[in-house]
Amino acid sequence: MLIDTRTLDDGSRIDADLAIIGAGPAGITVARAFAGSPRQICLIESGGLTLDAETQSLYEGESAGIEYPLAKTRLRYLGGSSNHWGGFCRPLDPIDFEARDWVPLSGWPFGREALDPYWEIASETVETAPARYEDQDYWARKTGEPMVEWRAGRYVTRFFQYSPPTRFGERYRPELAQADNVRVLLHANVTNIAAVPSAAAVDHLQVRTLTGRSCTVRARHYVLATGGIENARLLLLSNDVVPAGLGNQNDMVGRCFMEHPHLGGFADIVIADPGRMPPIYRDRIRIDGRDARVSYVPHPDYLRRERRLSASFTMSISGELRMDQATDDDRSDAQREMLLAARPFLTTGGQRQRTDDPDLAGVRMGIGCACEQAPNLDSRVLLAEETDALGLRRTRLDWRLTEQDRRSLVANIEALGRELAATGIGRMRLLLPDDGLWERKVGGGSHHMGTTRISDDPKRGVVDRNCRVHGIDNLYVAGSSVFATSGSANPTLNIVALAHRLADHLKGQTA
Amino acid sequence: MNEHAEGALATGAAMSRRQLLIAALGLLMGQSAGGLRIAAAQPMPASPSASLLTVLTDPAAAARFGRAYLAAHPDEADVEILVGRLSASLSAHTAATDSAAAAIAELVQAEYVTEALLRVDGWLLAPSEARLYAVTALTR
Numbered sequence: 001m002l003i004d005t006r007t008l009d010d011g012s013r014i015d016a017d018l019a020i021i022g023a024g025p026a027g028i029t030v031a032r033a034f035a036g037s038p039r040q041i042c043l044i045e046s047g048g049l050t051l052d053a054e055t056q057s058l059y060e061g062e063s064a065g066i067e068y069p070l071a072k073t074r075l076r077y078l079g080g081s082s083n084h085w086g087g088f089c090r091p092l093d094p095i096d097f098e099a100r101d102w103v104p105l106s107g108w109p110f111g112r113e114a115l116d117p118y119w120e121i122a123s124e125t126v127e128t129a130p131a132r133y134e135d136q137d138y139w140a141r142k143t144g145e146p147m148v149e150w151r152a153g154r155y156v157t158r159f160f161q162y163s164p165p166t167r168f169g170e171r172y173r174p175e176l177a178q179a180d181n182v183r184v185l186l187h188a189n190v191t192n193i194a195a196v197p198s199a200a201a202v203d204h205l206q207v208r209t210l211t212g213r214s215c216t217v218r219a220r221h222y223v224l225a226t227g228g229i230e231n232a233r234l235l236l237l238s239n240d241v242v243p244a245g246l247g248n249q250n251d252m253v254g255r256c257f258m259e260h261p262h263l264g265g266f267a268d269i270v271i272a273d274p275g276r277m278p279p280i281y282r283d284r285i286r287i288d289g290r291d292a293r294v295s296y297v298p299h300p301d302y303l304r305r306e307r308r309l310s311a312s313f314t315m316s317i318s319g320e321l322r323m324d325q326a327t328d329d330d331r332s333d334a335q336r337e338m339l340l341a342a343r344p345f346l347t348t349g350g351q352r353q354r355t356d357d358p359d360l361a362g363v364r365m366g367i368g369c370a371c372e373q374a375p376n377l378d379s380r381v382l383l384a385e386e387t388d389a390l391g392l393r394r395t396r397l398d399w400r401l402t403e404q405d406r407r408s409l410v411a412n413i414e415a416l417g418r419e420l421a422a423t424g425i426g427r428m429r430l431l432l433p434d435d436g437l438w439e440r441k442v443g444g445g446s447h448h449m450g451t452t453r454i455s456d457d458p459k460r461g462v463v464d465r466n467c468r469v470h471g472i473d474n475l476y477v478a479g480s481s482v483f484a485t486s487g488s489a490n491p492t493l494n495i496v497a498l499a500h501r502l503a504d505h506l507k508g509q510t511a
Numbered sequence: 512m513n514e515h516a517e518g519a520l521a522t523g524a525a526m527s528r529r530q531l532l533i534a535a536l537g538l539l540m541g542q543s544a545g546g547l548r549i550a551a552a553q554p555m556p557a558s559p560s561a562s563l564l565t566v567l568t569d570p571a572a573a574a575r576f577g578r579a580y581l582a583a584h585p586d587e588a589d590v591e592i593l594v595g596r597l598s599a600s601l602s603a604h605t606a607a608t609d610s611a612a613a614a615i616a617e618l619v620q621a622e623y624v625t626e627a628l629l630r631v632d633g634w635l636l637a638p639s640e641a642r643l644y645a646v647t648a649l650t651r
Contacts, residue, residue, distance in 0.1 A: 152624045268633075338634060340572035341644060344612070345619055414628070417635040422623035429633040 002177050004048070005188040012184065012215040016042035019205060019219035022191045023235070024080020025492055026499045027225035028176070029125055029167045033503030035179035042217055043184045044174065044207065046226075047077030054210055054389065058189070059230075061395030062384045066442055068399050073446035074227055078186065079169025080225065081446065082492070087165030087291075089128050089493040090158060091119055092407050093310065095300040096372075096487035102307035105256065105375040108484045109456045109465035112474065118492045119496035125496050127171075128290060130163040135159075142287045145278035152417040152422035154302045161315070162284065162291035163492075188215070189390055193222070193238040193246055193475065201473045202246075208390055221506060225478040225499075228257070228448025228491075232381040232481060233395050235452065235462075235469075246470040247452070250459045254381035254451050257399055258486040259444035260370035263432075267413055270321065270335045271426035272346035272362040276363035282315050282365065296419075297488065298412050306415075309372040311409035312488035313416055318366035325481065335364050338427050346424055365426070370445055371409045372488045376400055381451050399444075403436035410434045447491050452481040465507050467498070478502050566612045570647045577648030579632040580641045590649050593642045602641050615643070 018034060020027045023045035031043045046054045059071040075083045092112065099107030123129040132138040136147045136157055147157055152259050176184050185207070192206040205217040230253040236245035245253050271277060279285050284293045296313040303310060321336040339346070339362040346362075373379075384396035410432050417428030455461025458470035463482050469475045478499050479489040567573045581588045587596070604621060606614035622628075622637035629636050631644075 151620070217558050225512040261597050326613060334575075334632070334634075337569075340569035341567070341576055342640070343568055345616055345640065414635060418623055418628060421635065421637070422620060424620060428635050430630065430635060 022226035029499035064398035087163035088490040092487040122497035125164040232451035256450040258450040268429040269365040311412040574648040577644035
């Protein structure tokens with residue numbers, strides 16, 4: 001049932017077994033797991049069914065560190081930020097869960113195997129199933145092309161599988177609306193998570209609409225699923241019992257904000273013979289009605305040996321280079337001449353495997369990257385002094401990147417260039433200095449992670465291995481704010497897998 | 512003058528594998544280098560040298576990067592030094608081929624796996640590849 005909270009009587013009280021704050025991919029996934037069950041579920045969404053400016057403006061805030069477009073990277077209506085999601089799906093890698101002595105605060109309370117039972121169902125949720133993100137044999141069969149055997153041992157072939165993308169609000173709204181045991185409160189802003197006096201449990205949620213109505217929601221269990229920034233903000237705002245904010249007894253809420261720094265134009269890659277690189281390595285291809293492409297990911301052994309953070313790269317052909325076509329552009333001329341110089345190393349007897357164009361020297365590749373950012377206590381979500389339309393202090397985001405992040409990026413790019421050359425595919429020109437300094441403007445992937453990080457140690461994290469807030473019996477967190485480390489995989493599939501896992505745990509708790 | 516190449520070529524068919532490759536290197540340079548044409552004019556080992564001639568199919572393009580390499584490594588701006596280092600690398604590399612050209616290609620590929628790479632005008636290059644380009648730059 002969908003309910004417009006603005007139509008409820010002021011001061012209404014809603015009771016449920018489980019209250020979920022936030023109807024994005026995480027919240028909707030948990031709610032769906034209970035649809036049709038005997039448990040009463042209340043799913044609370046700030047927005048309505050479509051984007052509206054007044055609600056969206058609640059996301060406005062300040063950047064204290066790297067300039068960050070807070071309101072543009074999230075959407076505040078049913079389905080949340082899945083409404084502008086690109087659909088990239090890939091699981092975090094096993095090494096991402098490990099404690100790595102060169103990565104501060106690294107190590108999840110469990111290994112990747114704890115999520116392995118959930119990739120398939122998560123893939124069904126995001127409509128990418130079957131889950132074949134690491135199965136080279138599968139893609140070799142499906143494409144009829146052999147996979148590249150990397151010779152330098154620095155990279156592995158992984159696969160992005162693309163969601164349509166699933167717009168969670170649109171896709172699952174009928175199911176939520178028809179479930180007798182699910183009430184979806186729209187236009188309902190949780191303004192306070194009210195704890196009992198001991199702060200050992202949540203007592204109720206205070207909810208307000210932008211039209212001035214108030215209500216309370218009481219439940220046996222609560223799930224906070226408002227995204228990687230708002231999860232921390234709402235805990236910090238809920239300070240009527242614990243002045244530092246709920247769950248913040250160790251000053252960890254909001255810390256370790258991580259993004260996946262994205263840079264463009266950091267390298268030139270030229271390939272003489274695209275035939276040495278099957279299409280799935282250089283393009284998004286359609287298989288069985290779904291898209292997939294290769295993600296170039298550093299080999300875990302290389303990462304351990306070189307003590308690097310992870311990264312993920314994709315490549316696409318961005319242009320052709322002709323044999324005899326000098327230009328006024330020195331960069332293009334250098335690319336062409338590199339292909340001509342290195343041609344004997346990049347072709348078989350000077351011939352490409354497949355070509356009907358003898359004047360083609362080769363191609364240049366466009367390359368994209370997403371880098372792992374190391375957890376950093378100083379990179380954090382804080383509360384600004386300015387307040388929003390609900391009178392709540394806005395977000396102040398202090399996103400910081402480190403020299404380690406930057407040097408890892410450069411090393412990983414170089415390792416990719418090495419791998420392409422060692423495998424006889426191409427040559428790379430690195431355009432970044434290895435000085436450890438970040439550009440003034442760095443983009444992110446709209447990936448907000450780490451601000452309520454998972455750890456068995458309350459001094460190193462906000463939630464425990466079951467995503468329950470340390471010290472609070474009935475409050476859980478869903479979403480990428482629990483990521484202890486960011487890896488390089490896009491978060492959504494991992495958020496959904498974790499949400500399924502949390503739902504399984506909650507089913508045991510609410511039985 | 513390239514003593515390695517001349518000496519190797521003088522022994523003809525009885526050359527060892529190492530000599531053969533070194534001779535082939537000399538031949539490569541003899542394509543266009545004035546002083547080295549003498550070496551190239553000697554009786555040449557049949558197929559390995561012929562295949563090596565195809566190693567660098569575009570000397571002009573290779574020379575561009577060779578000049579950039581030499582600008583950063585002026586101490587190697589001497590054909591003899593470069594050939595000496597290339598031949599040492601070839602000698603240390605166990606090639607799975609009898610073709611000199613293929614052996615050099617193999618060496619370059621192997622260096623991309625194991626050796627520290629160079630940045631030549633930003634391009635990541637294996638040391639022997641960069642030196643081949645440098646030889647070309649000096650002998651054109």
